[in-house]
Amino acid sequence: MALSHAIMTALLDEELSGYDLTRRFETSLGFFWESSHQQIYRELRQLSERGWLQATPVVQDGRPDKILYALTEDGRKALAEWVQGPTNLKRAKDDLFVKLYNIGHCDPAPVLAEIRRRQEQHAARLALYEKIRQRHYAVPEQLSAHRKGIYLALAAGIRHERMYLDWCDEALTLLKDVASAEP
Template identity: 45%
Template sequence: MALEHALLVSLSEREGSGYELARRFDRSIGFFWAATHQQIYRVLRRMEEAGWVTHTDIAQEGRPDKKVYQVADTGRAELTRWLAEPIEPTTLRDELGVKLRGASLGDEAAVLREIERHRDEHAARLAAYQAIEQRDFPKPGKLSGRELHQYLVLRGGIRAEQSFTAWCDEVVQALRPEGAR
C-alpha cells in the first residue's frame, strides 16, 4: 500500500510524469521504497481512476509526449489519512543471510566472495549517499520542515548502508581462511 502514498508524497512536492517519478525514486524515496517504471505507470492509472490524481498531456518536440500528473484534493486527503494511520514495523529481508546460514552445505569460498561483492556494492551506495549529503545538506543543523525530513530520510539510507557494509566486513574477517589473515 505504500507505493501509492510514496507517489502522492513525491507529486505533492512537484508534479511529474511516470518516467520522471521513476527517476526521482532512484535518488530519494527509493532509499526506502524502490519501484520500477512499470509499477509506477500502473499505480498512477489506478490512482487516477480513484480520483487521487489528474493528468495533463504534454506534447514535446523530438521526444514522446508525456502525461504530467498532479495531486487532486481527494489524493491530498488520502495522504493525510494514511500519515495518521499506524503501520507494521518491518523485518530485514535479504537472501544473503540465507546463503551465509547455508554456507557449509555448498561452496563456502563462493559464498564468501559473494559477501565481498555485496559489501562493495553497498559501500558504493554509501559513498553515493554521502556525496548527496555533502552537496545538498552541508549545514544540517539549520534545516527544518520538509528539507529536514528529506535529510533524515537520507540519514536512514546512510545508516543502513553503513551497518550493512560493517556486517559484511565482520563476516569476511571471521570467515577468511587462516593463511589470509
C-alpha cells in the same frame, strides 16, 4: 499499498509524468523505494481512476507526448491519513542471510564472494550518500521541517551502509579459514 503513497509523496510539490517518476525512483526516493516503470504506470492509472491524481495530457514538440500527474485535494487528504496512520515494521528479507544458514552444507566460497560484492556495493552507496549529505544537508539543524525529514531518511541510509560495511568486515574475518577448510 505503499508504492501509491510513495508516488503521491513525490507529487507533493510538483507535477510529474510517469517517466519523471521513474527517474525519481532511481534516485532520491528510490534510495529507499524501488519500483519498475511498468508498475508506476499501472499505479498512476489506478490513482487517477480513484480520483487521487489528476492526469493532464501534454503535447510535446521535439519529443513524445506525455501525461502529467498532479495530486488532487482528495489525494492529499488520503496521503495525510496514511501518514497519520500506523506503520507496520517489516523484516528486511535479505537472501544473503538465508544463504548464510547454508554454510557448512554447501561450498561457502560463493557466499564469501557475495559478501565481498556487497562490500563494494555498500561502499559505493555510502560514498554517494555522503556526497549528497555534504552538498545539501551539511547543517541539518538549519533545514526546514520538510528538508529535515528528507535528511533523516538520508541519514538512515548512511547509517545503514556503514553498519553493513562493518558487518562485512566481521563476516570476512570470521569466515576466512572456513573458505578453504570445509567442503
